[in-house]
Amino acid sequence: MTLRLYDTATRSVRDFVPREAGKVGVYLCGLTLQSPPHIGHLRSGVNYDVLRRWLMAAGYEVTFIRNLTDIDDKILVKAGEQGRPFWSIAYANELLLAQSYRALNVLPPTYEPRATGHIPEMHELITKLIADGHAYRASDGSGDVYFDVASWPAYGSLSGQSPDAMQSAGDAPDRGKRDPRDFALWKGAKPDEPADAYWPSPWGLGRPGWHIECSAMCWRYLGPEFDIHGGGLDLTFPHHENEIAQSQAAGLPFARYWVHHGLLSIGGAKMGKSAGNALGLAYVDSLGVRPVELRYYYAAAHYRSVIDYSEDSLRDAATAYRRIEGFVLRAAERVGAEQLGELPAGFVAAMDDDLNTSAALAVLQQHIRDGNTALSVSDDVTVRTTLAVVRAMLDILGIDPLDPAWTGGGRSDDLRAVVDSLIALALEQRAQARGRKDWASADAVRDQLKLAGVVVEDTPQGPRWTIGEQD
Incomplete structure (x- = not known):
């Protein structure tokens, strides 16, 4: 495997070469x-989970860090609106x-650090930035500390923006800044914010700015330099741009590759609570779409x-997955669940090509077509090989x-058990009708099940059902 990834920093697809042979650090x-x-x-969690699985398949020992931002302006606003401690909102x-x-x-993840657990590391980075002339205390007595954008000539390189064309950072009043583009590393205590949202610091009581949190956690868990930094495309600027500037200015080489995933929009607009278009897993469940089908989507x-x-595209994806599932279940019933087989060359090439899952699924679908053909002619040798x-x-x-993650425990499986029982009852009624040669009633049960998305196949071992259409 020679993985090639699109690196945002160089705006090119590059061969992935880890910093240390056999090991990969991902943040x-x-x-x-x-x-x-x-x-x-x-979507972010699933996309980077696929990357992680592919790195592991290549034999790498992967240290995977996924942080949690549990102190931030947005959380404090929610705390004020709801009259709750900020930490209770974050934890829920x-x-x-x-x-x-x-x-x-x-x-x-290997580790899932919270920002509030790494205040000392943030203080250490900020202290070094001040000492090296890359940060300063605000002049307005607010207790804020800012990164000096003008002190870092490479600022804007990740996002491809010119600092001269940038507007104010917008994270604090400009009155205490040398330059409106400067961004907050530390925010002094404010009288209108919760009294428990502050920590002692060399610059007075306060809390961290958003960007310094990630730099500190990267440093703590992956060291001065690591392999891959990931996130949504919307984080490229200002968040990741600021991370690079403050980390490298503090003497940390930081990330070797920057990988950004596309967003999920709805009606062309970014999905989000503020836009009123945020849809959760409960909504997906209400459509009759399972988590595994959302992951396929x-x-x-x-x-x-x-x-x-x-909704149509999600349902189409669910139907496509059910066809895949149908083959796997039919084949496993026929020949047993064998060990996983070797990955086809076409699949490997697709995944090595910047994780081209679309092309990889095309290879998968061809194998499933071959497997269904083998099932239809009772070629068990081919069925067994293809299934693996x-x-x-x-x-x-x-x-x-057949992964235990999808077959064991949880609400989805409880629901599946109920569905299994109901379908078993319908099949029993059909069997009774066939037993008394009431073919019309038997066919009616089968047709009703088909309308509900349940396909019944009569086999020598008895009736077998799957959800979705058969190929």
Whole structure:
């Protein structure tokens, strides 16, 4: 495997060469915990989970860090609106996020640090930046500390912007800044904000700015230099631009590759709580779409592409996945669930080409067509081989129907158990009708099940059902 990734910093697809042979350090900017996660947020977790699985398949030992921003302006606004401690809001949303990631079979990170747990590292970085002339205390007595953008000539290189064309950072009043573009590293205590949202510092009571949080956590868990920094395309500027500037100005080489995923929009607009168009997993469940089918929906698009959500496109993805699932279940019933096979060359080439999951799924679909043909002619040798290969590809994408993540425990499985019971009852009624040679009633049961999306196939071992159409 020779993985090539699109690197935002160089605006090119580059061969991936890790800093240390056999090991890869990945940092993913996680969520700011002011509200429950929506399906736009969750795309990030799935996209980078696929990257992580592919790196692991290549034999790398992956240290995967996904942070949580649990102190931020947005969280404090919510705390004021709701009359709750900021930390209770952050923690409640952290639990919902963890639940959502588990539902989508996203592997747990190696570490998942919270920003509030790394105040000492932030102080150390800010102190060095001040000492080296890259940061300064605000002149208005606010207790704020700012990064001096003019002191860093490379500022703007990641996003391709000219500093001369930039507007104010907008994270604090300009009155205390030398330059409106300067951004906050530390924010002094404010009388209109919660009294428990501050920490002692060399510059007075205050709290960290958003950008310094990630630099500190990268440094703490991955060291001065690491391999891949990921996040949404909307984080390129100012967040990641500011991370690079403050980290490198403090003497940290920082990330070797910058990988950004496309956003999930709805009606052409970014999904979000403020826009009133945020949809969560509960909404997806209400459509009868399972988490594994949502994960397939994400994987069907290239990670750098924009997904413009629609209910029809999600349902189409669910139907496509059910066809895949149908083959796997039929084949496993026929020949047993064997070990995972070797990945086909075409799949490997697609994934090495900047994680081209769209092309990888095309290879998968061809193998499933071959497997269905083998099933129809009872070629068990081919069925067994094809099933092993198909499951190997599905495992990389995190959507193998036989993965325990999809077959054990949880609400979705409780729901599946209810569905199983209801379908079993209908099939029993059909069997009784066939037993008394009431073919019209038997056919009526089968037709009603088909209308509900349940396909019944009569086999020598008895009737077998799957959800979705058969190829």
